[in-house]
Amino acid sequence: MTALLEAEQLTVGYGAAPVLHSVDLTVAQGSITAVLGANGAGKTTLLRTLSGLLRPATGRVVLDGQDLRGVKVEQMVRRGVAHVPEGRGVVTELTVDENLRLGGLWRRDRVDAKRALDEVYDLFEPLARRRRFPGHQLSGGERQMLALGRALVGRPRLLLLDEPSLGLAPKVTAQIMGLLRTLRDRTGLTVLLVEQNVRSALSVADTGIVMSLGRVVANADAATLRDDEDMRHAYLGF
Amino acid sequence: MSVTLAPKVDAGTRVPAAPRKHRYLVWAVVAAVLIVALTYALPPFRNYQLATVGAYLCVTAGLTVLTGLNGQLSLGHGALMATGAYTVAMVQEKLAGRGQWTLLVAVLAGIAVATVAGGIVGLAAARLRGPYLAGLTLAVAVVVPAIASTFDKTFNSDQGLSVYVDPPPLALGATFPYERWQAWLAWAGALLTVFLLATLVRGRFGRALRAVRDDEAAARIAGVNVARTQVLAFVVSAACAGLGGALFAVLAQSVSPGAFPISLSLFLVMAIVIGGLGSLAGAVWGAVLLVALPALTHSLTELIDVSPAVAQRLEGNLPLALFGITLIVVMLAAPGGIASLRLRRRKA
Amino acid sequence: MDRFVFLTFDGLSRGAVYAAFALALVLIWRATRIVNFAQGAMAVATAYVGYSVSAATGSYWLGFAVAVLGGLLLGAVTERVVMRLVDHSSHLNGVVVALGLVLVIQGVLGMIYGNEFRPAEAPFSREAFTVGGIALLSRFDLFVFGAVFLVVALLVVLFTRTSVGLRMRASAFAPDVSRLLGVNVGGMLTLGWALAAAVGSLAGMLVLPTELGLHPNAMDIVFVSSFTAAVVGGLDSAVGAVAGGLIVGLLLSYVSGYLGATVAPIAVLLLLVVVLLGRPGGLFSRSAARAV
Numbered sequence: 001m002t003a004l005l006e007a008e009q010l011t012v013g014y015g016a017a018p019v020l021h022s023v024d025l026t027v028a029q030g031s032i033t034a035v036l037g038a039n040g041a042g043k044t045t046l047l048r049t050l051s052g053l054l055r056p057a058t059g060r061v062v063l064d065g066q067d068l069r070g071v072k073v074e075q076m077v078r079r080g081v082a083h084v085p086e087g088r089g090v091v092t093e094l095t096v097d098e099n100l101r102l103g104g105l106w107r108r109d110r111v112d113a114k115r116a117l118d119e120v121y122d123l124f125e126p127l128a129r130r131r132r133f134p135g136h137q138l139s140g141g142e143r144q145m146l147a148l149g150r151a152l153v154g155r156p157r158l159l160l161l162d163e164p165s166l167g168l169a170p171k172v173t174a175q176i177m178g179l180l181r182t183l184r185d186r187t188g189l190t191v192l193l194v195e196q197n198v199r200s201a202l203s204v205a206d207t208g209i210v211m212s213l214g215r216v217v218a219n220a221d222a223a224t225l226r227d228d229e230d231m232r233h234a235y236l237g238f
Numbered sequence: 239m240s241v242t243l244a245p246k247v248d249a250g251t252r253v254p255a256a257p258r259k260h261r262y263l264v265w266a267v268v269a270a271v272l273i274v275a276l277t278y279a280l281p282p283f284r285n286y287q288l289a290t291v292g293a294y295l296c297v298t299a300g301l302t303v304l305t306g307l308n309g310q311l312s313l314g315h316g317a318l319m320a321t322g323a324y325t326v327a328m329v330q331e332k333l334a335g336r337g338q339w340t341l342l343v344a345v346l347a348g349i350a351v352a353t354v355a356g357g358i359v360g361l362a363a364a365r366l367r368g369p370y371l372a373g374l375t376l377a378v379a380v381v382v383p384a385i386a387s388t389f390d391k392t393f394n395s396d397q398g399l400s401v402y403v404d405p406p407p408l409a410l411g412a413t414f415p416y417e418r419w420q421a422w423l424a425w426a427g428a429l430l431t432v433f434l435l436a437t438l439v440r441g442r443f444g445r446a447l448r449a450v451r452d453d454e455a456a457a458r459i460a461g462v463n464v465a466r467t468q469v470l471a472f473v474v475s476a477a478c479a480g481l482g483g484a485l486f487a488v489l490a491q492s493v494s495p496g497a498f499p500i501s502l503s504l505f506l507v508m509a510i511v512i513g514g515l516g517s518l519a520g521a522v523w524g525a526v527l528l529v530a531l532p533a534l535t536h537s538l539t540e541l542i543d544v545s546p547a548v549a550q551r552l553e554g555n556l557p558l559a560l561f562g563i564t565l566i567v568v569m570l571a572a573p574g575g576i577a578s579l580r581l582r583r584r585k586a
Numbered sequence: 587m588d589r590f591v592f593l594t595f596d597g598l599s600r601g602a603v604y605a606a607f608a609l610a611l612v613l614i615w616r617a618t619r620i621v622n623f624a625q626g627a628m629a630v631a632t633a634y635v636g637y638s639v640s641a642a643t644g645s646y647w648l649g650f651a652v653a654v655l656g657g658l659l660l661g662a663v664t665e666r667v668v669m670r671l672v673d674h675s676s677h678l679n680g681v682v683v684a685l686g687l688v689l690v691i692q693g694v695l696g697m698i699y700g701n702e703f704r705p706a707e708a709p710f711s712r713e714a715f716t717v718g719g720i721a722l723l724s725r726f727d728l729f730v731f732g733a734v735f736l737v738v739a740l741l742v743v744l745f746t747r748t749s750v751g752l753r754m755r756a757s758a759f760a761p762d763v764s765r766l767l768g769v770n771v772g773g774m775l776t777l778g779w780a781l782a783a784a785v786g787s788l789a790g791m792l793v794l795p796t797e798l799g800l801h802p803n804a805m806d807i808v809f810v811s812s813f814t815a816a817v818v819g820g821l822d823s824a825v826g827a828v829a830g831g832l833i834v835g836l837l838l839s840y841v842s843g844y845l846g847a848t849v850a851p852i853a854v855l856l857l858l859v860v861v862l863l864g865r866p867g868g869l870f871s872r873s874a875a876r877a878v
Contacts, residue, residue, distance in 0.1 A: 078768060098755075101749070309676075309678070362862065362863055368678065374858055377813075377855045377858050381855050504689055507682065555696030555802075562687065562688065566686035566687065569679060569683045
């Protein structure tokens with residue numbers, strides 16, 4: 001498998017205790033990778049650095065062989081990177097429809113942007129019923145669907161998801177995890193998933209990366225991580 | 239409220255209060271001696287400028303406490319000065335010719351009226367933040383000419399009132415220059431103001447002011463009465479503005495709405511920002527700048543060869559533009575102002 | 587009664603201008619959390635330029651266009667060169683920088699044009715039509731209503747019907763998310779300032795002929811009235827700004843008409859105090875708490 005995304009020696013923050021410390025990672029094309037670890041391990045910082053919201057002090061991010069240094073955040077979506085931030089990032093003052101349209105505004109191909117929008121409505125039926133609702137009237141699950149759907153309108157190659165299960169019922173979480181797998185199988189989407197919910201993340205992921213205090217401490221098959229009892233006790237808490 | 243605009247210039251609180259207070263007293267006496275010496279060295283016009291610096295200093299010192307230490311921005315201090323000034327004019331008219339003591343009564347009355355006015359604004363201000371407070375105080379500044387015109391029987395509209403001031407006491411000699419006397423009066427007020435404020439803000443009250451500015455919620459948890467602190471800060475700075483305004487009335491021997499335009503209030507804000515918010519030393523810088531910059535542009539227009547009409551335009555407006563540019567540059571480059579630059583250099 | 591009718595129409599006409607000006611303040615406040623205290627000065631500056639062009643070419647409308655386009659340009663430059671660099675960690679910083687701009691603009695205008703009042707001509711007659719002996723509206727009043735209505739309609743269409751408007755709203759509400767979705771947030775800010783300043787300039791062109799004329803400080807009181815209008819409506823609400831503008835316009839007209847023109851600024855101050863202390867979120871806010 002070829003690598004879609006590579007991070008080399010990423011250090012974010014300065015001084016004796018940087019938030020990320022010499023992080024290396026590789027995400028294979030068409031894979032689902034889970035980034036695991038306790039609160040404060042640096043998972044969200046890692047995602048924010050990968051999508052360009054944060055500038056690393058040292059190191060670089062390479063997407064499909066291209067160095068992303070100096071690429072502006074607003075250009076990332078044009079390179080196929082979609083970042084769904086923690087807390088879901090729904091613009092609550094805008095309606096469901098406006099949020100979704102926002103996800104495709106950058107696209108030149110207006111016809112396909114419209115088609116992608118309709119696909120999202122097909123995919124997430126509750127959203128189709130609430131097109132004119134402002135974001136703040138949606139439930140947690142609906143907001144997660146909206147954020148995810150808005151990312152999909154851009155037809156990304158790489159989806160960066162930050163805590164999609166946060167505050168959701170287990171059933172909804174399972175649905176979303178199942179959806180990620182379907183999308184990957186159907187479109188070849190590559191997913192990098194930051195999760196606290198280790199069980200559900202490893203249930204869907206091919207690979208797991210375990211972080212602790214800003215460093216990568218393990219990088220292995222999801223199955224291996226699931227079965228590695230020491231690892232589970234030490235870092236994953238189950 | 240954040241701290242960016244207002245650098246923390248905190249003196250160590252471990253030093254016992256009493257020696258510190260004595261030190262301020264020593265400073266005040268030394269400054270007084272220097273000023274008196276200076277007034278003998280300077281020609282009358284320079285003494286008048288020196289007096290103006292003193293009057294401004296009362297206001298900028300008070301505004302520093304309000305904006306720099308407490309984080310409340312007032313664009314209405316020009317109006318508070320006007321209340322002090324008009325009060326002096328009215329009291330002096332009633333008491334004219336009864337001796338030097340009437341001036342003290344008039345100035346005290348001016349301070350009292352400005353304090354009451356400031357208390358009213360402060361009560362409203364304590365419930366307002368940021369741009370809302372700025373807008374309200376701006377409205378107060380705008381209303382001065384309207385009040386003078388509406389109650390023209392009392393305030394005589396745009397013409398304003400004249401202020402009776404006695405000549406210098408005969409004990410000083412028959413030929414004692416009037417401007418030197420004015421400088422003495424203004425600086426007596428200024429030094430007293432700065433001394434009292436310096437003493438006040440080093441203590442409990444000062445800590446409360448800064449705590450409220452830095453984080454209202456935290457200050458409340460620490461037992462500070464936030465609203466009361468904010469109103470008190472307004473009252474204290476209004477009293478200072480009233481004194482400054484009163485001194486202005488004495489110096490100009492007249493009061494009119496034109497002497498207290500909005501730009502005066504903006505100048506005052508500019509002076510304390512450029513001087514460095516949060517330190518009384520900054521207030522001195524600011525007061526000096528308020529007099530020095532227009533004087534400099536005046537000399538400049540005399541140097542270049544232009545028609546009188548053009549010179550007049552430049553003289554009135556060049557300082558405005560320069561003040562504005564300086565204000566913007568200082569805010570963008572060094573939000574702490576000149577005093578913080580000095581401090582930073584010393585620390586580095 | 588005749589007088590009341592006349593004052594009502596007059597108040598609505600003034601109010602329309604305050605509404606436009608307040609709308610401009612709200613645009614910038616929503617996008618940047620800055621109240622643009624320099625907006626009055628900026629509008630005066632473009633009006634001076636506009637009237638200079640009119641005087642040089644003999645065409646009022648050319649000058650009018652130059653003033654409004656000048657506002658667009660001045661707004662964009664102000665955002666790019668100055669406001670973008672403001673440290674937003676304190677409310678005070680933006681206000682103080684805007685005040686610096688006021689001083690610069692008024693100083694420069696004074697140097698170029700002097701501090702005398704200059705006539706600001708109206709493009710239409712300001713003489714009121716009379717219906718059944720009651721003076722109602724002038725042609726100029728109709729022009730004011732038409733212009734403000736057009737501006738409000740265009741802004742509504744822009745913000746609710748176009749993708750640029752969607753980008754602008756998203757940038758204001760959630761800048762980071764918008765950037766992740768490929769929106770040029772900085773560009774939207776510049777555009778927002780440009781539009782707001784152009785609306786402010788238009789309001790200036792509409793109000794100056796009804797005041798004493800052109801003067802570097804001519805918009806000071808208009809600014810305070812419009813700020814009051816924006817606060818009455820709730821600084822976050824565009825609809826509120828329009829309603830607030832009309833309310834302030836009517837108040838000023840009645841007070842000037844029945845109590846005298848000099849009382850008007852005092853009435854504005856009182857209204858501002860009452861609203862700020864009673865309903866700091868504005869008369870039209872759903873919750874009073876979210877305002878400050």
